Amino acid sequence: MEGSSRGTLSDTECLVVTERLAVSCSALVSHVQLACCSSHFAYPWQGTELRIHSNTDPGVKPLQLVGHHGNISAVVFGDGQDPLILCSASDDYIIIWDVKQCYSRAREGLIAPGTVIGTLLGKVVYLSLSPENKRAAACTANKIYILNTKKMEVLGVLEGHLGALTAAEFYSWDGDFLVSVSEDRTFRLWDVAKEQVLHQSSVLSAFPLLSVYLCKKTKQLVTGSADGQVWCFTLPNDHKCRLVSKLDLQKVVQRNRSYGEEGTECSGPVSKDGVDMVETTKPVLRIGAFTPSPDDVREEDRASYRAGNCVWIGSSDALYLINLATSELCSTLNLKGAQTVTVSAIGSWAIFHGDENRVLCVVASLFDPTVALLEVGVPGSSVSLRSFWASSGEQSLSVLPSARPMPESPLNAELPGKDACKPRRRTDSRGGVKDQALVFHSQIKSSGYGMAPRMVMFSPKTNAQKKSPGPQKTSQRKCLFAEYPVDTAPPSILHTHLSTGGRPTAIHSLQYSGDGKQILCGLGDGSALVYKSSLTGTPAICSGHAGAVTVGWSHSRKWFLTAAEDHSLRIWPLGTGEPALIMGRDRFPKPVRSAQFFYLDKFLLLASGPTLHLYLYHLDVARDDIRRYHKRNLVKLAAKLEMSSGTDITCASAVNEFFSYVVLVGGCDRSVEVFDLNVGRPSAHIPGPHTRAVHHVAQNKGSSFCAQGFDFYNLFLTSAVTDGMKLWDLRILRCVRKFEGHQNRCHPCTSAFSPCGRYIATGSEDNSAYLYDIRSSSYLKKLPRHTDTVLNVAFSPCTPELLTGTLDGKLQLFRPAD
Structure with missing residues (x-):
């Protein structure tokens, strides 16, 4: 029939x-x-x-x-x-x-x-x-x-x-x-x-x-x-x-x-006529x-x-x-x-x-x-892939702003009394001006300023012949500011291996300075190390925290910050072992999960508990041995932004290399929220990008040594334990690729974009680091021979180099094959 x-x-x-x-x-x-x-x-x-x-x-x-x-x-x-x-x-x-x-x-x-x-x-x-x-x-x-x-x-x-x-x-x-x-x-x-x-x-x-x-x-x-x-x-x-x-x-x-349909999670099992259906x-x-x-x-x-x-x-x-x-x-x-x-x-x-x-x-x-x-x-x-997100505005989100900040935007906040923050002129105890040039009348003989010198200390040689300049060597400075080679092979050859200390200490975070000359390394024992990019010489040690340290460079490269689980944040001037600013438990009732400079160093952006804190700050750089303990630093809270679900923040990321309004935040409830600081509130919400809470968000921030297309800056990565790594497009808030070749079962391994935007690196628990081509889900290179789990990776902004940090405190520097 x-x-x-x-x-x-x-x-x-x-x-x-x-x-x-x-x-x-x-x-x-x-x-x-x-x-x-x-x-x-x-x-x-x-x-x-x-x-x-x-x-x-x-x-x-x-x-x-x-x-x-x-x-x-x-x-x-x-x-x-x-x-x-x-x-x-x-x-x-x-x-x-x-x-x-x-x-x-x-x-x-x-x-x-x-x-x-x-x-x-x-x-x-x-x-x-x-x-x-x-x-x-x-x-x-x-x-x-x-x-x-x-x-x-x-x-x-x-x-x-x-x-x-x-x-x-x-x-x-x-x-x-x-x-x-x-x-x-x-x-x-x-x-x-x-x-x-x-x-x-x-x-x-x-x-x-x-x-x-x-x-x-x-x-x-x-x-x-x-x-x-x-x-x-x-x-x-x-x-x-x-x-x-x-x-x-x-x-x-x-x-x-x-x-x-609107991105709200449904609770309870699937049922029909009041009876739970067995899947x-x-x-x-x-x-x-x-x-x-x-x-x-x-x-x-x-x-x-x-x-x-x-x-x-x-x-x-x-x-x-x-x-x-x-x-x-x-x-x-x-x-x-x-x-x-x-x-x-x-x-x-x-x-x-x-x-x-x-x-x-x-x-x-x-x-x-x-x-x-x-x-x-x-x-x-x-x-089209189903994307569960809701935007409060009519235009799509973008890392690159399309207009100036709104008049009521938190980004327009300024410190009160800017003039009071400027360094004052130094005076002596009697009120006389010391930094002003002395001027005496030429007719006052007792001063001695109007008289000719009484003896000749030396006579210059007038018949000396100038030597012809020889071939000049190319300085390292010129090499560092050369254009980043976008067509080079991925860094996969081990060049340098270094231990950060005598005892095995986990490398909790890694970051290159914007010029690529220095490396900031946060350790699990509460200290931070500042290395040269070549990993040679003795590093500068900054200690004082009581937990694993997260680090971050300022855009000017004159300052760097450290934050830890001990509810504190410290800002350090480069080249000194003493913090210029300390913020503690009086401001952060919960551990500081993320901290960085923001908006071209205008703000400090911190995540503690379910709140994003945006601080204005001023750091006093004046040196006065008499009043060295009298700090004139200023810190003011500009805005506090809460997660829409009220959950604690696990990680956050924002661009400081150029002006941007967007902050990406991961929560304990497995969600990812996009905050628009131009309007001062969350603009988009992704309720479940991973099966576990997102422990790391990495943005394609580019580099001053390499140019990328505008659209590439809207790509970002999220990583979660047992659920691999996903690549997202901020404009549509959709996952465009997933990477699963590496192992990430219990440790929070991080990821990073290369300055050219072609490669992605991530750590792995099989004592290796993995390099992916952004256009393919299969890994491009596997970098073995690490002594323990690779927790952190960082690309150099100026040269094709990859730095990895392991759970036992080892640093390894990789370069492309010749």
């Missing part, structure tokens, strides 16, 4: 589905490989018979093909349309069909013939055809038979898996290589001609791997398991796969469901390509989709569009409980996304002998 219905799922927000055809079969086809292409789809109908339907012309009578004696277990279309071939397999035969020729013979009333290419190979659970349809791969038990598609010939047998095979695919760009996945929870890369294993993965999951997909654009392998885990690996030329990203499909869906696992039954038309994708998303980062994932209850670069759910087509779709529980998928703005899906019911053809519409708005 056949029927069709049309409708739109009411519980889906982005995707619109139309059921074009529903067919009842004589036997269950829930675990059978179905086939779909741009023009046709195929499935087993009467067990041993094969049916082919036209997608383009519904009026064409379906084509029935006979030739198998056993039940058909796998069907696949070939690559290309001229001629379009179909391969089907059962226990007895594997047959190649020419679809065009079969239609021609059927119109003549004749039986359509096929070419048998394999016999009695066992139950084939999966079929794959190589590019240009030269080879066929048939998966039976734990073997892969490589067959010739032109005649009955076994070209090779690939063995090695310890469990039954579930899928195998040829490289879409090279038919000499193949990837297989198995119930032994591993995947293997094969050289088909040599019948050799090129790479074998470790055990990825506790459940069998069910599906595999190869992306030609990114040269990546994507595989999914029966418990909803999805892995993405690189496929380099040396066949040494690297893990790019991993996600749990069920957790991604739950995270997407837990937030409403089941979401097996990854099929992975398909996502290839939308460029006109249907928003401009900011085109780079991500053009790179092939999005895939369709068919599960037992829904079809999901996942962005692998960000591990985010783009859209969902939920078939469970839909009234207008015949199939609600799916046992098998076939997904085809062509050039048009539609996706064709052939689904087989898990419990009924039913097959349905679904056409999924992808409107332009649906291919």
